[in-house]
Amino acid sequence: MTSIPLxxxxxxxxxxxxxxxxGVVARKNTLFILMSLEVMLNAIGVAFIGAGxxxxxxxxxxxxxLILTLAAVExxxxxxxxxxxxxxxxxxxxxxxxQMKG
Amino acid sequence: xxxxxxxxxxxxxxxxxxxIVFGKKLSWxxxxxxxxxxxxxxxxxxxxxxxxxxxxxxxxxxxxxxxWFDLTNEAGNAxxxxxxxxxxxxAVMISVVTGVGFLIHLFAAIYMKSDAxxxxxxxxxxxxxxxxxxLVLADNLVLLYLGWEGVGLCSFLLIGFWYHEKAxxxxxxxxFIVTRIGDTSMAIGLLLLFTTFGELNIEAVTTLAQQxxxxxGLENTALADDIYWxxxxxxxxxxxxxxxxxxxxxxxxxxxxxxxxxxLIHAATMVTAGVYLIARMHGIFLLSPExxxxxxxxxxxxxxxAGIAALAQTDIKRVLAYSTMSQIGYMMLALGAGAWSxxxxxxxxxxxxxxxxxxxxxxxxxxxxxxxxxxxxxxxxKKLPFESGLFIxxxxxxMALPGTSGFFSKEAIIAQLWSSETAGPMLWWGAILGALxxxxxxxxxxxxxxxxxxxxxENIHPEKSHLLRAALVVLxxxxxxxxxxxxxxxxxxxxxxxxxxxxxxSWLHTVAIITPFIGIIFSWFYxxxxxxxxxxxxxxxxxxxESKFIVFCRQGLGFDSLYNLLFIKPYxxxxxxxxxxxxxxxxxxNVWYVNLWHDALIVVQNGALRWYLAAFGLAIMLLIGVxxx
Numbered sequence: 038m039t040s041i042p043l044x045x046x047x048x049x050x051x052x053x054x055x056x057x058x059x060g061v062v063a064r065k066n067t068l069f070i071l072m073s074l075e076v077m078l079n080a081i082g083v084a085f086i087g088a089g090x091x092x093x094x095x096x097x098x099x100x101x102x103l104i105l106t107l108a109a110v111e112x113x114x115x116x117x118x119x120x121x122x123x124x125x126x127x128x129x130x131x132x133x134x135x136q137m138k139g
Numbered sequence: 140x141x142x143x144x145x146x147x148x149x150x151x152x153x154x155x156x157x158x159i160v161f162g163k164k165l166s167w168x169x170x171x172x173x174x175x176x177x178x179x180x181x182x183x184x185x186x187x188x189x190x191x192x193x194x195x196x197x198x199x200x201x202x203x204x205x206x207w208f209d210l211t212n213e214a215g216n217a218x219x220x221x222x223x224x225x226x227x228x229x230a231v232m233i234s235v236v237t238g239v240g241f242l243i244h245l246f247a248a249i250y251m252k253s254d255a256x257x258x259x260x261x262x263x264x265x266x267x268x269x270x271x272x273x274l275v276l277a278d279n280l281v282l283l284y285l286g287w288e289g290v291g292l293c294s295f296l297l298i299g300f301w302y303h304e305k306a307x308x309x310x311x312x313x314x315f316i317v318t319r320i321g322d323t324s325m326a327i328g329l330l331l332l333f334t335t336f337g338e339l340n341i342e343a344v345t346t347l348a349q350q351x352x353x354x355x356g357l358e359n360t361a362l363a364d365d366i367y368w369x370x371x372x373x374x375x376x377x378x379x380x381x382x383x384x385x386x387x388x389x390x391x392x393x394x395x396x397x398x399x400x401x402x403l404i405h406a407a408t409m410v411t412a413g414v415y416l417i418a419r420m421h422g423i424f425l426l427s428p429e430x431x432x433x434x435x436x437x438x439x440x441x442x443x444x445a446g447i448a449a450l451a452q453t454d455i456k457r458v459l460a461y462s463t464m465s466q467i468g469y470m471m472l473a474l475g476a477g478a479w480s481x482x483x484x485x486x487x488x489x490x491x492x493x494x495x496x497x498x499x500x501x502x503x504x505x506x507x508x509x510x511x512x513x514x515x516x517x518x519x520x521k522k523l524p525f526e527s528g529l530f531i532x533x534x535x536x537x538m539a540l541p542g543t544s545g546f547f548s549k550e551a552i553i554a555q556l557w558s559s560e561t562a563g564p565m566l567w568w569g570a571i572l573g574a575l576x577x578x579x580x581x582x583x584x585x586x587x588x589x590x591x592x593x594x595x596x597e598n599i600h601p602e603k604s605h606l607l608r609a610a611l612v613v614l615x616x617x618x619x620x621x622x623x624x625x626x627x628x629x630x631x632x633x634x635x636x637x638x639x640x641x642x643x644x645s646w647l648h649t650v651a652i653i654t655p656f657i658g659i660i661f662s663w664f665y666x667x668x669x670x671x672x673x674x675x676x677x678x679x680x681x682x683x684x685e686s687k688f689i690v691f692c693r694q695g696l697g698f699d700s701l702y703n704l705l706f707i708k709p710y711x712x713x714x715x716x717x718x719x720x721x722x723x724x725x726x727x728x729n730v731w732y733v734n735l736w737h738d739a740l741i742v743v744q745n746g747a748l749r750w751y752l753a754a755f756g757l758a759i760m761l762l763i764g765v766x767x768x
Contacts (some may be wrong), residue, residue: 062753131748138746 046087053080067122067129071115078108143184143191144223145202147233148272150177150184151265158262165258171248174261178241178268185230185237192230200225201278215337217279224278224341227628231483232275232415235490238617239407240268242610246498247399249607250505260300264403267293271408275415279339280329283416287325287380290409291318297404298396310395317389321379325416328372332423335365345422352426363426370423370430373416374437381413381467383441388698390464391448394456398501401456406463406497407490414470414486418479421632425477431561435475439569442468444696446576450583451684451692454511455500458584461695462537463493465573472570473552476562479632481551487626488544492536492618498611499529503588506601513584518593518672523601525608527589529615534585536618538578538655547622549574553651557644567647571654578658579665586662586669 057080060073082101089097119129126133154177158170165173192200204221211217225233244264251260270289277283299311333339336347351362377383382390393405404410417424417434424431442465449461466489473482503519503526504511520527536545553574556567663670691697 058756062749062756065749134748135746138744 040091041087043087043091046091047084050080050084050087053077053083065130065132067119067131070131071112071119074111074115075108078104078111141191141200141202143188144200144225144276145204147181147184147188147223147237147276148269150181151268151272153177155262155265155269158258158265162258163256167252167257170258170261171252174265175241175244175248177265178237178244181268181272182237182241185233188225189230189234192225192227198226207281210333210339212334212337214334217333217337217339219279219281219339221282222278223276225276227626227631228415228418228483229275231487231626231628233272235487236268236271236275236408239490239494239614240271240403242614243399243403243407243494243498245610246402246501246607247397249602249604250399250501251397256300260297260397263293263296263300264399267297267404267409271412274412278341280332280341280344281339283341283419284326284329287376287412287416288322290404290412291315291322291380294318294393294404294409297400298393300396300400304395307395310389310392314389314393317386318379321376321386321413324372324379325376328369328376331365331372332369335362335369341419345420348422348426366423367427367430370420370427371433373420373423374430374434377413377416377471378437379413380416381410381471382464383413383437383467383471384444385698387441387445387464388695388702391457391460391695394454394460398456398497398504401460402494402497402501405460406493410463410467411470411486411490414467414474414482417471417474418483418632421474421479424474428561431475431477433475435472435559435562435566438468438471438473438475439566439573440468441465442472442573443569443576446573446580448692448695449580450576451689453513453693455504455513455516455584455588456497456511458513458580459493459496459500462496462577462580463489465577466493466537468573469549469552469570472556472562472566476552476556476559476566478552478555478559480626480628481548481555483628484626485545485548485552487624488536488548488618488621491614491621492533492543492545495529495611495614495618496533496537498614499526499533502526502602502607502611503530506599507595508597508600510595513587515595516588516593517591517595518589520589522593522599526601526611529611530589531585532615532618534581538581538658539574540655541652542619542622544618544620544622550648550651554648557647571650574651574654575658578655579662582659582662583666583669586666590670592672 054077057073057075057077060076061070064070064073082104085097085100085104087097089095089100122134123129151174154174157173158165188200192198202223204223207219207221209216209218244261247264248261251257254260267290270286270293272286274283274286274290277286295311295315298314299308301307302311329339332344336344338344338347348366379386390405390410394401396405424434445461445465445468449458449465452458452461466485470482470485470489473479473485503516503523506523506526507516510516532543536543539545539549553567553570556562556570557564694700
């Protein structure tokens with residue numbers, strides 16, 4: 038079995054990360070922002086998995102499980118907030134949440 | 140240490156503190172007792188001091204209370220002490236201040252009985268006496284200046300005593316500001332004196348100046364210049380306080396205050412502080428004959444101009460105010476001519492009879508329900524015989540009819556004018572003209588107020604209090620016989636400038652004596668209209684002459700409008716155009732700069748989460764990019 042070079046894994050990871058980041062910045066809908074965040078977290082996960090398989094270490098997979106847990110928690114809290122937001126503003130536009138402006 | 144001398148200003152001070160602390164809690168009896176008895180004690184103490192002084196060997200008493208501060212410059216090291224100095228001159232002043240002050244306090248306690256702020260009034264009067272005593276007893280010019288400012292403050296407080304009326308407040312403000320101009324000049328004079336001699340003690344300065352004069356002669360030296368300017372600046376202070384030309388405009392308006400105030404401050408004591416200052420600093424003035432000459436001319440001009448203005452007044456108190464100005468003009472004239480003793484003597488007799496005139500006028504005004512307009516008076520001789528009699532006594536002293544105190548003092552001044560080096564025949568004629576004007580306006584005042592028809596409707600209610608009448612009678616006796624008090628000031632003024640190089644014509648004294656009578660005879664015919672009793676139909680027809688010239692004179696010969704045009708208008712114009720203070724704007728540049736950054740940075744804090752994230756990502760990329768480079 039030919040191994041995939043680490044470099045390719047990192048390119049994939051960076052691309053995913055960039056797509057996720059652009060999604061977070063460009064999307065107005067908070068639900069899509071949360072989804073883009075998931076993409077970004079998974080980009081990090083891919084990088085860990087790739088590195089773990091290259092170096093034959095379990096740490097990468099352990100790290101991925103941690104990230105997965107984090108993502109689950111984040112999704113739970115994020116969605117709860119989302120419901121509150123929908124009730125209060127009848128909208129999910131993130132730009133409505135700008136009361137903290139100077 | 141002489142306890143009597145040291146304690147003299149503290150009696151009224153204690154009374155002032157009690158009255159001002161307890162204020163309205165004190166009943167009339169208590170407040171009146173405290174203030175009047177403190178003055179009685181002060182008067183007794185000064186009488187005892189007079190006796191002590193006359194038997195003491197040196198004719199001088201000093202007492203050092205405490206060390207105040209030191210002043211040092213290259214000219215010397217001056218110790219400024221709270222130190223009282225009593226000689227013949229200050230003895231005359233303290234007896235006038237406490238004696239006449241006591242009688243006026245007694246009068247005021249009854250006159251102001253119904254006023255709601257009675258204790259505040261008496262407290263201010265007491266404070267005034269404290270400041271005046273410090274002024275006349277000070278042995279150095281700094282302490283004198285303290286008293287000088289103190290009397291100015293009390294004058295301001297008392298003119299504006301009835302502060303509910305705007306006119307009174309404006310009059311108080313005017314008096315304060317105008318005298319402040321003189322005070323500033325005096326302060327500069329003091330500083331110049333200190334830089335010149337390095338000494339502020341009055342005696343020491345006088346000695347130093349005379350030593351310098353004897354050693355080198357003062358012809359055209361820098362010291363002579365300095366002394367000229369010092370004398371001129373001190374004269375500026377005296378002119379402001381004593382309401383002489385050109386700072387005289389405040390005195391007639393100061394009559395807005397209660398009548399006892401006019402009697403005490405604006406006739407008997409405070410306005411003579413300028414005269415006292417010049418007499419006290421005579422050592423400096425003697426070395427500067429030009430300034431002595433200015434003093435004499437200022438006095439003579441004020442004397443005549445105030446006499447003319449007094450002729451046109453309709454308010455009884457304003458007549459007396461202008462008369463005060465003109466009598467102080469006499470004192471200044473005497474000082475300028477080097478007739479120091481005569482000037483101080485006139486100061487004393489004037490304090491007696493002008494206090495009497497003001498207080499009697501106050502009693503008359505009170506009886507007429509606060510009517511001050513002479514054209515609404517008339518016929519008071521029959522209705523208020525007691526007050527009229529006292530007023531006649533005051534007026535004959537003012538006119539200097541032979542035998543009265545005014546006669547002795549005024550003749551003493553006039554007698555020395557002709558042959559004085561710094562005065563001369565012209566000023567002598569000025570003084571005679573002033574005497575003529577004095578007798579004319581006195582007669583006009585008397586005819587208008589006390590003869591002719593009664594031009595008022597209300598019933599009169601004279602004050603019957605015996606104490607008040609006793610105060611007036613004592614003042615009347617002092618006015619009549621005060622001329623017999625022989626004050627010997629030759630030890631204070633040991634350097635007379637009068638020289639007999641000019642032959643005096645033999646008719647001088649005759650002219651001086653008959654001048655008042657000429658004035659009386661002239662007014663008897665000229666003011667016939669005021670004097671005779673008209674038929675009933677014409678009873679209320681007597682009106683003040685409203686021609687332009689008379690109104691011009693009534694308003695003090697246009698000085699007020701002149702100053703208004705020269706100083707007040709330009710000042711207000713400047714204030715108007717500089718409403719947004721230009722210096723303030725310079726400081727506001729800082730504020731503008733801060734605001735600019737505030738506005739710029741507030742854009743960044745827009746609260747939009749996605750912008751923050753974008754900026755965050757951009758910054759990370761930059762950092763990584765930089766680390767690669």
